[in-house]
Amino acid sequence: MSRHLSEEKRKALMEAAVDLFSTQGFHATPTQQISERAGVSAGTLFRYFQTKEDLIDTLYTSIHRAIANAVNEAIRPEIPVEEQIKNVKRQVLHWMFENPKETIFFEQVTSTPNITEMTKDKLLIRFSALDELYQKAVSRGILKGINREVFLANFWYPNFMLIHLHSFGKLHSDIEETIEQSVASMWCGMEQKQ
Amino acid sequence: MSRHLSEEKRKALMEAAVDLFSTQGFHATPTQQISERAGVSAGTLFRYFQTKEDLIDTLYTSIHRAIANAVNEAIRPEIPVEEQIKNVKRQVLHWMFENPKETIFFEQVTSTPNITEMTKDKLLIRFSALDELYQKAVSRGILKGINREVFLANFWYPNFMLIHLHSFGKLHSDIEETIEQSVASMWCGMEQKQ
DNA sequence: AGCTTAAATGAGTAACTACTCACTCATTGG
DNA sequence: CCAATGAGTGAGTAGTTACTCATTTAAGCT
Numbered sequence: 001m002s003r004h005l006s007e008e009k010r011k012a013l014m015e016a017a018v019d020l021f022s023t024q025g026f027h028a029t030p031t032q033q034i035s036e037r038a039g040v041s042a043g044t045l046f047r048y049f050q051t052k053e054d055l056i057d058t059l060y061t062s063i064h065r066a067i068a069n070a071v072n073e074a075i076r077p078e079i080p081v082e083e084q085i086k087n088v089k090r091q092v093l094h095w096m097f098e099n100p101k102e103t104i105f106f107e108q109v110t111s112t113p114n115i116t117e118m119t120k121d122k123l124l125i126r127f128s129a130l131d132e133l134y135q136k137a138v139s140r141g142i143l144k145g146i147n148r149e150v151f152l153a154n155f156w157y158p159n160f161m162l163i164h165l166h167s168f169g170k171l172h173s174d175i176e177e178t179i180e181q182s183v184a185s186m187w188c189g190m191e192q193k194q
Numbered sequence: 195m196s197r198h199l200s201e202e203k204r205k206a207l208m209e210a211a212v213d214l215f216s217t218q219g220f221h222a223t224p225t226q227q228i229s230e231r232a233g234v235s236a237g238t239l240f241r242y243f244q245t246k247e248d249l250i251d252t253l254y255t256s257i258h259r260a261i262a263n264a265v266n267e268a269i270r271p272e273i274p275v276e277e278q279i280k281n282v283k284r285q286v287l288h289w290m291f292e293n294p295k296e297t298i299f300f301e302q303v304t305s306t307p308n309i310t311e312m313t314k315d316k317l318l319i320r321f322s323a324l325d326e327l328y329q330k331a332v333s334r335g336i337l338k339g340i341n342r343e344v345f346l347a348n349f350w351y352p353n354f355m356l357i358h359l360h361s362f363g364k365l366h367s368d369i370e371e372t373i374e375q376s377v378a379s380m381w382c383g384m385e386q387k388q
Numbered sequence: 389a390g391c392t393t394a395a396a397t398g399a400g401t402a403a404c405t406a407c408t409c410a411c412t413c414a415t416t417g418g
Numbered sequence: 419c420c421a422a423t424g425a426g427t428g429a430g431t432a433g434t435t436a437c438t439c440a441t442t443t444a445a446g447c448t
Contacts (some may be wrong), residue, residue, distance in 0.1 A: 004424070018323045025306045027221030029408060041427045047409060104305075111298075111305050111354070112219045147367045149359050152385070153352035160305070161347035173341045181344045185383035198394065225436060235397045240437060 008050050012038040014059055022101040024107065026056055049158050060109050063102045070095040071127050081137045082191075088130060089155060093179045096159055100167045107160045126152065146190050154186050204242050208231040208253055214296040219302060220250055254303050257296045264289040265321050275331045276385075280377050282324060283349060283360050287373045290353055292360045301354045320346065348380055 016037035020029045030053050049055040074087040096103040133149055135184040137143040142153070162178060165171040171178060208232035214223045225246050229239040243249040269278055269284040290297040328345055331337040337345070356372060359365040366371060 006425085009425095023307050025221070026218070030404080042429095043427055044405095044425085045410075052406065056338070098318075099244075104307075107305050111301050111358075113217050145243060145380060146375060147355060147372070148251060148366065153355035153376070154348070154379055157351035157355045158344070158347035161351045162343060164305075165343050165347075167270060171343050171368055173343065176435070178341065178344060182347070184338060185344060185348055188383050188385075190379055190383075199394085224434080236399095236436095237397055238395085238439075241395070246436065339410095 003166045005048055007036070009040060009044070013040070013045055013048055013055070014062070017055055017059055017101050018105050019054075020100045020122060021059075021108070022104040026105070040072070043193075044145050056109070059105065063106050064103070065101075066099070067092060068094060068127055068129070073131065074127055081133060082138060082142060082187065085130075085137065086187050087131055088133065089186055093159055093162070094184060096163050097166060097179070100163050103160065103163045104167065107163075130155070142192055151190060154190065158186070159184060199242055203234060203238070207234070207239055207242055207337060208256070211249055211253055212295045212299050215253075215302070216252075216298040220299070225249075226375070232273070244354070248279060253299065257293075257300050260293070261286060261300070262321055262323070265323050269323055269327065270344070274337060275327060275334060276381065279327055279331065280322075280381050283377045283380055284328065284373060287356070288354055289374060290357050291360060291369050292356050296355045297354065298361065301357075317348070326347070337384055345384060352380070354374060 013034060017026075017029075018032050020033060020037065032042050034055075038045075045055070049058060070091045071088050074091040075084055075097065076087075076140055079087075100138050109132070131148075134143070134148060159182070162182065173181075207228060210228050211220075211223075214227060215232065225239055226236050228249075229236050232239075235301045243252060265282050265346070268281040270281075273281075325342075328337070328342060353376070356365065357378060360369070367375075
């Protein structure tokens with residue numbers, strides 16, 4: 001329908017939303033507060049997003065896409081699978097350290113029940129490119145001892161804790177150093193057989 | 195003050211609460227629903243817990259204590275530090291697989307901002323026994339390459355994803371097998387030097 | 389049985405929330 | 419310069435929520 005709504009205001013609303021959601025949680029954040037911070041009136045928010053849930057969903061989807069981009073950027077068929085997987089983790093961690101608010105919101109949605117079915121599907125299927133990489137690694141004999149669930153758990157979840165610590169100023173080492181340690185320990189942990 | 199309140203009802207309320215919190219999230223769960231499921235009237239809940247937040251806090255504290263117990267049970271000064279750390283992880287994972295609702299609620303509180311300060315402190319300090327174990331491992335030359343944050347992230351967070359997958363019936367391997375893989379990959383990931 | 393004490397009740401309340409809609413006003417095309 | 423369009427507004431609404439309190443119910447003691 002109406003596509004005359006300003007892209008600028010939509011962006012302002014979304015930015016205000018991640019900002020508040022990541023520090024207060026999205027249930028504890030009234031829509032009025034979001035529109036206020038975005039510099040628009042209460043009603044305007046609902047011209048850009050049908051419901052609050054629609055806003056959350058849009059936000060989540062856009063973050064999901066951004067992370068998927070980070071994943072895809074790191075995939076280069078010409079280098080060894082091992083290096084590719086490490087690069088993906090590195091790339092994702094870089095993105096997360098650069099976008100801590102988005103990451104915290106993302107984790108919040110991930111760990112909160114009762115999200116739209118559509119959104120839930122995205123959670124479960126996750127990132128297919130990484131899945132393919134995992135399959136490739138398994139079929140080539142690397143990673144033979146590790147099942148998909150443990151692989152994904154080791155790959156994704158520690159990142160969230162690192163970002164939390166970072167946001168609360170509780171990360172005492174250098175970010176680059178931390179990323180490298182996280183990448184290395186993830187890989188070495190998987191590689192071992194038997 | 196009044197200690198004539200039945201311990202039975204307190205327990206029923208807490209059980210109803212974790213039950214609902216873990217499936218709906220605690221913001222999306224009205225106190226009425228909790229008291230209803232516990233088989234008491236709406237007002238009774240507030241005789242046992244001053245506020246809803248008090249209930250959440252009590253619940254969180256009790257789960258924290260249960261996990262701390264699991265940690266402490268696994269600590270046996272007579273065996274090598276390496277084995278102790280592995281045992282702690284094993285023990286914690288067992289507890290979590292046996293108490294998935296509590297675990298999911300615990301993760302929810304952990305990853306949600308705006309919790310009471312007291313509760314927050316518990317989050318940051320975490321489990322001192324494990325911390326001591328980490329220090330010991332570092333001072334004995336094992337684990338020298340890994341800083342505390344990455345260690346904790348690798349130790350705790352993957353567990354949450356495994357429990358999630360388990361609760362949604364998306365964990366296709368045997369639980370024991372999964373626990374062993376998770377323990378082994380965690381340790382191997384840390385041990386490596388340089 | 390009666391009396392006392394306190395646990396349990398649940399209708400009621402004040403506060404808050406997501407969302408609406410009748411209206412204003414800026415922009416644009418003729 | 420006027421008219422038409424639709425983006426923007428914000429007071430208002432219907433619904434929900436955490437929490438209260440006057441009252442009822444039950445239990446324990448003599």
